[in-house]
Amino acid sequence: MVVYYAALGHAAIVRQPGREPQPAVIRGDQDYHVMPEEMLLWSLIYGHICHTKELNEIYDKESAAIAAGGRSVLSFKECLSRLLQRRLIMSGSGYSGEAALYELLCNTVLIPIHISPLQKLTGFFHLTFFKRYPLRITIHLFDRQKFSQDERCVWQLINRYRLSTAEVIAELISPTDKKAALMAGSSFDNNSAAAFTSLKNRALVAAANLYNRRLLILDIL
Numbered sequence: 001m002v003v004y005y006a007a008l009g010h011a012a013i014v015r016q017p018g019r020e021p022q023p024a025v026i027r028g029d030q031d032y033h034v035m036p037e038e039m040l041l042w043s044l045i046y047g048h049i050c051h052t053k054e055l056n057e058i059y060d061k062e063s064a065a066i067a068a069g070g071r072s073v074l075s076f077k078e079c080l081s082r083l084l085q086r087r088l089i090m091s092g093s094g095y096s097g098e099a100a101l102y103e104l105l106c107n108t109v110l111i112p113i114h115i116s117p118l119q120k121l122t123g124f125f126h127l128t129f130f131k132r133y134p135l136r137i138t139i140h141l142f143d144r145q146k147f148s149q150d151e152r153c154v155w156q157l158i159n160r161y162r163l164s165t166a167e168v169i170a171e172l173i174s175p176t177d178k179k180a181a182l183m184a185g186s187s188f189d190n191n192s193a194a195a196f197t198s199l200k201n202r203a204l205v206a207a208a209n210l211y212n213r214r215l216l217i218l219d220i221l
Contacts, residue, residue, distance in 0.1 A: 002100040003093045005055065005080075006211065007046035008108070008218050011039070025088050028219060032086055036066050041079045045089055047214040049104070055080070087220060098197075101204050105165040110158045110207060111217040145215070150206035155215070164221055169203040 009027030016022075023039045024031040034042065041059055044050075059076045067073045074082070083089045092104025147155060150172075157168055210216045 001093055001095060002097050003052055003091055004049050004097075004100045004104045005045050005051070005089055005091050006049050006104055006108075006218055007042050007089050008087065008220060010217050011043065011046070027088060032088060034088070035074070037063050037074050037079050038083060038088075040066070041076075042083060042088055048212060049101070049208055052080075090218070090220075098201050098204065101208060102200070105204060105207055105218075106169075107164060107166070107221055108218040109162060109164050109221060110154070110168065110210075111162075111219055112155065112158050113215055113217060148206065148209075150202045151209055154203065154206045154210060158216065165204070165207050168207065169200050172203045173199050 007025075009025045009032075012024050012026050012031065013021045014024040014031050014033065022033050023036070024033050025039075025042055026032075037059075040062055041055070044055060044058055044062070056076045059079070063073050063076075080089075084091060090104060090108065092100045092102070094100040094103055153172055154168055157163060157171055161167075163171070207216075211218060
């Protein structure tokens with residue numbers, strides 16, 4: 001069984017009068033305050049579709065720094081469970097990577113991220129002159145995004161409409177393929193089935209690539 005995880009929403013520091021700034025995850029119009037280890041695990045998943053073993057190993061290593069402060073730290077399973085229950089991350093499982101990816105993404109809304117030229121310029125100066133990042137790295141902030149044909153189709157759709165991944169797939173599949181899909185129980189031939197599955201998987205991979213490149217935010221329907 002293949003299991004994948006993805007993070008929902010985006011991170012922020014929430015400031016309230018008379019209180020210390022608190023890390024939070026913003027999903028929809030609501031902010032969710034999180035503990036340091038929850039933010040750690042959420043951050044490991046954000047922009048990176050990953051599986052349990054990979055997450056567990058990195059979390060155990062990184063959470064040691066939190067534990068060094070003298071406070072008890074949630075175990076990986078406890079932290080993962082809390083984030084799943086609060087719907088700050090989602091999981092998808094299946095007997096193949098494609099099935100797990102579809103279950104993970106099909107009920108999420110794809111929200112594009114746009115960075116203004118001013119934000120890029122601010123980030124360039126901060127990383128170059130304060131963080132001392134090499135120029136060859138920070139200059140990439142100004143690179144034009146390069147999309148594959150499938151990624152460009154998904155990107156154009158989600159910039160026009162608020163769509164779930166399932167709706168994006170439906171929009172990208174031609175009327176002929178949709179009609180063939182409805183005939184799956186009767187005269188749906190192998191070639192049509194293969195073409196339909198291929199188009200669906202291409203759309204899924206394109207959406208996953210945009211998420212992994214941190215060009216979009218996932219939210220729930």
